[in-house]
Amino acid sequence: MKILWSTHALEKADSVGIEIKEIETIIRQGMKWKERKNKWHANMHGYEVVFEEMEGILYVITVYPTEAPK
Numbered sequence: 001m002k003i004l005w006s007t008h009a010l011e012k013a014d015s016v017g018i019e020i021k022e023i024e025t026i027i028r029q030g031m032k033w034k035e036r037k038n039k040w041h042a043n044m045h046g047y048e049v050v051f052e053e054m055e056g057i058l059y060v061i062t063v064y065p066t067e068a069p070k
Helices: 006-017 018-030
Strands: 002-005 031-032 041-043 047-054 055-066
Touching: 002 006, 002 018, 006 018, 006 055, 018 041, 018 047, 018 055
Parallel strands: 002 055
Antiparallel strands: 031 041, 041 047, 047 055
């Protein structure tokens, strides 16, 4: 499946120190819930990824930590 990245998502990933491959793993294997028709959240390893799925393309909107830094 093709993945497109918003500038915001890439900047957030860089600022929180998570690699693109890890985000892809979270999307594939993480616990998911649907916010609305095409908008999803995936949660795993202390991060949440927000993305939309349309016609076989995933568009990553943002990523953020779900746990306070240790």
